[in-house]
Amino acid sequence: MEITQGLLRAVQQGPDAPATVFMGRTRTWAESAERIARLAGALRGLGVQPGDRVAILSANSDIYHEFMLAACWIGAAFVPVNTRWSVAEIAFSLEDSGTAVLLVDENFASSIFDLRTQAPVLKHVLFDGDDSGPDDASSVEELIAGSEPVAEVHRGGDALAAIFYTGGTTGVPKGVMLSHDNLIVSALGSMASGHWTRPGAIYLHTAPMFHAADISGWVAVNLAGGTHVFTPRFDAGAVARMIEEHRITDTILVPTMIQMLVDSPEAAHADMSSLQRLLYGGSPMSEALIERTIARLPGTRLTQAYAMTEMSPVITLLGPEEHHDPLLRRSGGRAAPHVEMRIVDEDDNDVPPGTAGQIVARGGGRMLGYWNRPKETAEALANGWMHTGDAGYLDDDGYLFVVDRVKDMIISGGENVYSTEVENTLATHSGVGMCAVIGVPDPRWGERVHAVVLPAGGVRATEEELRRHVRERIAGYKVPRSFEFVDSMPMSGAGKILKRQLRDRHWNHQKRHVS
Amino acid sequence: MEITQGLLRAVQQGPDAPATVFMGRTRTWAESAERIARLAGALRGLGVQPGDRVAILSANSDIYHEFMLAACWIGAAFVPVNTRWSVAEIAFSLEDSGTAVLLVDENFASSIFDLRTQAPVLKHVLFDGDDSGPDDASSVEELIAGSEPVAEVHRGGDALAAIFYTGGTTGVPKGVMLSHDNLIVSALGSMASGHWTRPGAIYLHTAPMFHAADISGWVAVNLAGGTHVFTPRFDAGAVARMIEEHRITDTILVPTMIQMLVDSPEAAHADMSSLQRLLYGGSPMSEALIERTIARLPGTRLTQAYAMTEMSPVITLLGPEEHHDPLLRRSGGRAAPHVEMRIVDEDDNDVPPGTAGQIVARGGGRMLGYWNRPKETAEALANGWMHTGDAGYLDDDGYLFVVDRVKDMIISGGENVYSTEVENTLATHSGVGMCAVIGVPDPRWGERVHAVVLPAGGVRATEEELRRHVRERIAGYKVPRSFEFVDSMPMSGAGKILKRQLRDRHWNHQKRHVS
Incomplete structure (x- = not known):
């Protein structure tokens, strides 16, 4: 298949229908x-x-x-x-x-x-x-x-259609090579779920088009012979007015954008009832935001995608009905119709439901590889599966719960500890401004849970206070065994804590067994 | 992708959900x-x-x-x-x-x-x-x-998944080779249209599973993690009761089966309100049957597929809304999201909308070829497009109207004459029991429209009567210029008139320019 087939079919089925709308100009x-x-x-x-x-x-x-x-x-x-x-x-x-x-x-x-x-x-x-x-x-x-x-x-087919460069907090950017079939099958699979664009969709491109997420929507709208409406940047009030004016039916946003859209006074009076499907990704939405979104957009079907560029990009989908379930709405959903997903241990063996491990996936959307990087490609696609680097577990019905980056997961005394869970718990203490939980070498436990804490301004909690705070809330083996108070955190340009720098101080010449 | 991925996903997402129901036994x-x-x-x-x-x-x-x-x-x-x-x-x-x-x-x-x-x-x-x-x-x-x-x-991927043998009225059966990707992409594409199975579908297999049509439904239900309900043969009353008992949501039928289902006294009292989607193919439905079906199954979304095994099998889809349009309901619909379709002349050049030619198609469902038949494969897949052998035209919105088999189309004095149209007109005369309209060699017109008529019992219409009957109803150039009255028609085992035998008497050593 070829990316152009959507264009040709759209011309065949509606030559005079609007293809693109941008800044007041419409082209058929x-x-x-x-x-x-x-x-x-x-x-x-x-x-x-x-x-x-x-x-x-x-x-x-x-x-x-x-x-x-x-x-x-x-x-x-x-x-x-x-x-x-x-x-x-x-x-x-x-x-x-x-x-x-x-x-x-x-x-x-x-x-x-x-x-x-x-x-x-x-x-x-x-x-x-x-x-x-x-x-x-x-x-x-x-x-x-x-x-x-x-x-x-x-x-078309397996030929290269696009390269998306991904950065991340470590290493140099890598070019993700996606084929025509990658992009088309991923779009068809997402559409097949019933949660995504349909023939006749009017789609708003406000998430940046340099991300594979919006391009997946673009491919789907071409295949569906819909209409593309473009806005150069996200602005809550402007987007709300565009939804009203163009009777937008579909869009992709990240939770921060959704929050602005449902909370912004500029968007408060817009009629957004045309919006049938709203796909979001990047991160789950808080319970409160889901409730506010459902209240503000009662006719809109909310779908979450757990996605990565290397999978073109959808891996799992959490459908509209599942957003009403208090447990499931914390999940990333289940493998999309065109995707296979598993949770594996360090040797790529399946782990049972409830046990965390690395999320791996394959299917029609799996990338060709990284441009000119055979070594990184071979590692990422070991055994034919895309190794996401994310840690998660499945429940008995195949719902995925993402818990951590694999490299941030701590294995202490044989138990998996997810740094994010401990960090979220620590962060609820008023004395904690910012924190990072990492695994550091320990002669007895292999790795030990270690917390790096930037105190909140003016308050200085003791190690003992923080330890008790955590122990009252989560299991004992997750409680940090050692603490380190710092004056500043190493941060990436994207605002993420550079945990590797924090870990390097402790690990130096030792090799971690989670990679 | 691999056919088994639907099975594995279904086990991951609902190990205890019913997979198959047959003769009183259910298996998860x-x-x-x-x-x-x-x-x-x-x-x-x-x-x-x-x-x-x-x-x-x-x-x-x-x-x-x-x-x-x-x-x-x-x-x-x-x-x-x-x-x-x-x-x-x-x-x-x-x-x-x-x-x-x-x-x-x-x-x-x-x-x-x-x-x-x-x-x-x-x-x-x-x-x-x-x-x-x-x-x-x-x-x-x-x-x-x-x-x-x-x-x-x-x-998986391009590897052979299945061979379906197709017969037809001419030649020996050919094995159509379909790959894993062929079957999966075709199922995803049909699902992407919004007219076909969804996650949670309960699908009734009553059309024979040796046809690619039902197998396409089977692949889709596996991908959707639905439930397969099987019945060994079609019986209107039994099928109606199964729809009621198992709360069937999806099935594929041919128009004859639909007619029996909506007209059968045995099916009259069954509650078939669970049936959300009914796909049919093989031939269009008459206006009257569409009306009766909509009346009997008001909650069911009717979709027609124009399909052939070589395309795994869907080419076009006519959706539920289009069944309410008096013109469009006579069409086969438009190219499905995963398919490219064109109408071409004898040299594979596009013809404009409204002009008839051969229907050709390609896309993710296009077969690998015919098993062990490189010559037939090369002919059928010339230039990469599947040559369906069907004649049809497109309207300005890409709706396909199938008019004839290409080899049954007559080109007389530069005008295309569709044998089926002339036959349908002739057949409305009470003196015609059975008829076949073919092209025979003519020194002036190239081909001339020739009618072979088996008179209805007891009545013998004259050539002049029949000619007038047709002339009153369709354009003059379509009226048969010569007639032949016969006592019997050469028929195939499948009940089709063997036009090739009729033509051979006239053409002998001359080559027709439609093949």
Whole structure:
């Protein structure tokens, strides 16, 4: 299958139906296809060959849609660039993927000079914007207007369709290679659950399109012949008004966005009754937020996805009905129709329900691998299963409860301790400003539960107080056996505590048996 | 992906939920999996290797389900045998596919001796039935009880999962090779339309399981973790009572079965309100039958599929809402989310909407090819598209109207004439018992519309009367220019008129330009 088949089917089934809506301009599927075939001709004119990579650094827009399809039209792969990254990180991903053509919109035009300097691989920069753009960039509108439509190059199935760079708190960014079939099967599987887009969907792209989550929605809407509505950034009031104005039926958000949408005074009076399906991921929603969301959006079916780019991206889905169950709403749901998921121990053997281990998955959405990283690919896809690095357990009905990152899980005296559970408990003490719970070497227990605590301003809880606080709330073997009070925490740019730095002080030359 | 992943997911998500219901016995998904792993062990004990074919000649049953999954469990392919075929035809398909192991149920036990004689390839016959069965057959229940469960052999993706033999009115049967991905993507695509099974579906297998249509439903129900209810044959009253008793939510029928179900006095008092989705194929339904079905089953969503085994099998779907439109209900619907479909001329070029040509399709469900028939495969899959042999046209919204078999289409003076349209018109004259409209060579028109008529008993309409009858109803160029009155029609075993025989008398040594 090919990513372009959604476009062609949409043209066949509704040439005059709206394909894209952006900033007051609407284009039909026939117009969209015409522009895509011209843009594809322009890209080919710049020397783009089947298998080549072309990148886009842009806020959400209709051009984003056209650019991705134009790349596929001539058998090239698209690389959606994370707009939150530094120039150095972006330049790294362009160099790493060998991308010679980059489209930049006016929001990021100021980076072009530095990108060209730091990523000499770049040969052509296309510019999408109202003004003429930087001198050395070609106007994408002029290219579209000045190019002839070209015939499609058929390249699909297991061929590379896209590379998504993922960062994380450790190591250099890796390019996740997804095939045409990866993206299509994942979209079909999510649709098959009954919780996701349908023919006729009107979909709002407000989550960033450089993430695989929104692109999965994009693929589904193409397959369903729906309408894409784009907004360059999330703003609760604006999004609420767009939902009302465009009668949006489907969107993907993260819980923080949902919180803003249901709590924002600017969104309070918008009619959002058209919103039939709201998919969220990134993290579960708090019980209180679920309740507020159901109250504010009573006709909207809430679905949670546990997902990762390497799975294109859906792994599990928690459906609308399950959000009404007080226990299940804390789960990530169950394996989607196209996915197999298991919980395994360190040797990749299944563990029984209720026992935590690493979450592994495979199925039609499993990535081809990491671009140019055979070693990391072999590790991640050992035995054919994607090793998520997340720790979780299943209940007797296959519901997944994610408990920790595997590398943050502590095995003390044979018992699994999830750092997040201990941290959440510690954090309820008023004397704790920030905390991290890690495993440190211990001659008797193998690993021992160790807490690093940044005290709350003005208050200084004693080790004994904190230990008692935790012991009253969770099982004894989870209580930190040692404490360390610090003045500052090592943090990543994304606001995550760098636990590896904390652990390194203790482990130095010893090897941990959880990796 | 692998066919077994539905089984494994169902066990993970509902081990104690009912997997199969047949003749008063219910087996949970955990029990089903246990029996499948044992049956797989038994098959391996008989020498079945990955890639081998194993066949089943049986009415619908839970063993059918177990046998297909057991084959996949050890990487073998299953061959569902058409129970309506003669022993000679079945023996041909077993020999052609090189099948050494055959499971036969008690309905077909009497064929075993002849099959063994005519298909020496057979090494082992398994018997499913209450009595002990023929001397030379092994009891499948004893094999399951006496075998150890074996570990799964992982063989999926593009690997062969099944061979379905298709006959037709011409030529020898051909084995359609479908891969794991073919069957899974087709099921996901149909589910993605929103018109097909959902998680929790309770599905009635009453259409024969040797057809790809019911097997597509079977794959979907496994993926959805639903329940399979089996009935060995279609009986309107019994099926209505089963729908009531088991709260059936989904089934696949052909229009004739639907007619019996909504018209049968035995079915009149059954509560069929549980039936949420009813998929039908094989042919469109008459307007009157659609109305009666909607009246009898007001809560049931009717969906038509235009399908063929070679596409695993769905090509287009006509959804429930479209059944209320007087024009669209005569259509076969639009390309399903996982399918690309086009209408092409003799050189495989697209024809515009409204113009008839051959229906071609591709997508995730497109077969691997015909078993051991590279020439027929290359012809059928020319340019990568499955050439259906059906003639049809699209309207401006991509709705497909099937008009004829390509080989029955007549091109007279540059105009396309669909034999079925002329036949349907002729048949409304009381003097016509049976008729066939074919193209015969004509020096002026290339082909000329020629009618072969078997008069109705006691009445003899003249050529002139019939010509006038047709001219009053359809366009002049479609009116037969010559007539032939016959005493008998050449018929196939399946009750179809053998038009090729009728044509051969006229064409002899001339080549037709529609093939």
